[in-house]
Amino acid sequence: MGEVIRIRLDGPDAEPGRIPAADVARLLQGYERALGRAAEARLRRQARTGRRGGAVEASTRLIFRGIVRGSLVAELELPDVADEGALALDDARLGELAATDVLDLIEDPDRPGYEWAADALAILGDELGIGSRYSSLTVELQSEEGHTRQATLSAESRERLSARRAEASERGARDDRLVGTLVEVDFERHRAHVLTSDRRRVTVVFDEAQADDIQRWLRRQGELEGRIEYDPRSGLATSIDLQRIVRPEQLQALSEPEDFWQHHDVEGLIKEQGVHAVHDLDSLIDAQATQEELSAFLDALT
Secondary structure (H helix, E strand, O other), X not given: OOOEEEEEEEXXXXXXXXXXXXXXXXXXXXXXXXXXXXXXXHHHHOOOOOOOHHHHHHHHOOEEEEEEXXXXXXXXXXXXXXXXXXXXXXXXXXXXHHHHHHHXXXXXXXXXXXXXXXXXXXXXXXXXXXXXXXXXXXXXXXXXXXXXXXXXXXXXXXXXXXXXXXXXXXXXXXXXXXXXXXEEEEOOOOEEEEEOOOOOEEXXXXXXXXXXXXXXXXXXXXXXXXXXXXXXXOOOEEEEEEEEEEOOHHHHHHOOHHHHOOOOOHHHHHHHHOOOOOOOHHHHOOOOOOHHHHHHHHHHHO
């Protein structure tokens, strides 16, 4: 049997026969989501390589044991993955370690390195209404050796988690620039995509006044300025609320983009650059070159 987890929800309506079924579902699904995200965070901190999904899924797939009367107490069990040969040795304890991390995070909502798990706990607290509809949520972990530890998600800790979530959301959107090629424009929905240098598609949101600029830059590379949303996990841009499109600095430094595509004949280039044809081959001789090098050069020409 794996480690046992008991989740107790306290409040006037937190008992079987009175609690809404939807809140029970939120409780179980929300905790399992936080547990899975804590496991993913732990794997990232251990600099593990390869697929993480299998280890996380196998180690945090909770087993429901029942509901205890009184204040609602859901009794769960971590899976026993010790015999699953597909997992690395440390993965056998991943679920227990993640459950401990969740307890640490409830006690210290500002704990660094677990932003996504903190986000899941904040969502759980908000959905259940900890501090309003329910007074608190207590998570207890009992190890196979009989050691017990618990932490309580109160109104105060819920507010701290919510504040951390809001700060992360604010950091995830900022004024910035994105370079790429505009593709796939939908002028009715005012949506487009920009194809970046690493072949990712980022959604572009524009308004009617910017439609002409979007049309002008379609299938051309440009630098987009606006409010960019970033994925909090990967740090990659996911969308941009467009403010304006500018030419990349490299193109500005070279020439006007229209000039690049114009055809110039030899006579035109000679006049533009002020060069003259070479009539005396002696002027091409390198005074530092040896006779053997000059002979090899002439042989190559002939």
